[in-house]
Amino acid sequence: MASRFGNSNSIWRQPLAVVGIIIILFWVFAAIFAPLISPYDPLSQDSDKFLMPGSLHWMGTDELNRDIFSRVIYGARISLPYSILLVVLSAFLGSIIGGISGYFGGRVDAIIMRLTDMFFAFPAIVLAMAVAAALGPEIRNAVIAITIVSWPVYARLVRGLILNAKQNDYVTASSLLGSSSLRTLVVDLRPNLAGPVFVLASLEVGNALLLLSGLSFLGLGAQPPAAEWGSMVSMGAVNFDRWWVGLFPGLAILSAVLAFNFIGDALRDALDPRTAKALRD
Template sequence: MSLLANQSASSRFVWPEWATLPLVGGGLVIFAWVIVGLTVTSWAPFDPVKLAGMRFQAPSMEHWLGTDSLGRDVLSRTLYGVRHSFPIAVFVIGCAVVIGCTLGAIAGYVGGWLDGVIMRFVDITLSFPPILLAMAVTASLGPGLGNAAIAMVIVWWPIYARLMRAQVLSVRQREHVEAAVASGATRSRVLIKHILPLCWSPIIVNATMDFGQVVLLAASLSFIGLGAVPPTPEWGQMISEGAVQFYRWWIALGPGVAILSIVLASNFLGDGLRDYLDPRAA
């Protein structure tokens, strides 16, 4: 009997320790939206830019989230919106990480006047509120999702430059780095092989959490007319229309819930990754 009990106990599924509820829950929500973006063209109920019914139809069995001021299906436009928000977020975070981490690593390791120049430029950029700086840059370039993405890269890269510089300054004092320097390794090898591999955990966590914030900022720029150009099915633009027609609540409901779910999911996923990559922070 004891042998059978031990075999049954050993056959049970053991939930991995790293698979915490925030990590799994946030990851599943983000993954679900990615699947929606990749497959929505084959199963969305209506074309997002074409007439689908009467204007301002309330939610019904035919139109689950109703129609907007031009008779377009709100649910279809909400689902198609992820095809614009996610690529922008990936582009902005990717460019910000590459630019910011490169300059931050150089500033932290080289030091001297180069560190002073880079960090003073970072301080100047960070002194402006992100939304105001993004608005100013986008307004100077002209409305459009591409220009909005460039503006958000300008807003976000200094954050990663400062974070990477702090990590490099912390790691460069460790014994294994000093040993590599004493052994005659070049400065570039020391930086790439011995310092940077220990600096990526907070960068990954911060980038994960910033993903939702970029989606939110992109929607904010579209909300005030500096992002997507009509008739692009973009969440911020849809919420702007719903704000004008506030008594027709269904117009803004879909995109609002979509943004909320992504922001919450990215924060939960970032918290889970932080606990996994740095258990001391848990």
């Protein structure tokens, strides 16, 4: 094993992963250098409304005369950092809950697992809508809502990993030496989680982005006039005959979600010794 995350070369041998990385790098670049790339201010209304894509406005303008290309570029500044934040928050929360569930077992485990079952029984977006609506339409509340509906996947994964890892003799040896529960969990069991949780998180970034855009589309996430892909698509849905209004932010969402999934898949394959070996042979 070359490093903690498996053979670090193998991910570069997967064409889809490379495509994913290029797309994400493009969006990261767009987010960082948005003011330099975009020809107009994303909020300025100096133009005419609903201009077709052309040489002045590459992606046309929207109902408030704003340049859609500039807004799509600026949109990366909301979608990327927030989806990563979402994944970090829910992975953290889910890992703690799942760790407690797997380690302590018994009644605690039963209660936590039935709770996750309840979350799985609902479509995530419906639950997130309910929570976001209850908290009030604001992007911070959308983040809280999505975190609340996203932690159960991590809790399930971590619980399974802990259940598996605690069978090891080294865990028994550690408690024979007098380790407390907390020490066993943090020192002996936690290192087993890093790889799988990282892979799941990378697969979930796309989901988080989709949920965030979904809430914004419904008016429960980013608020106008912020340039956010989901809320831009919702404007496109209202003005259905002006195809460019919704199409370009929609493509932005599609490309980013797809790219994150490509990378997540590749990471999973690279970390799973069986598929990784198949790729090298």
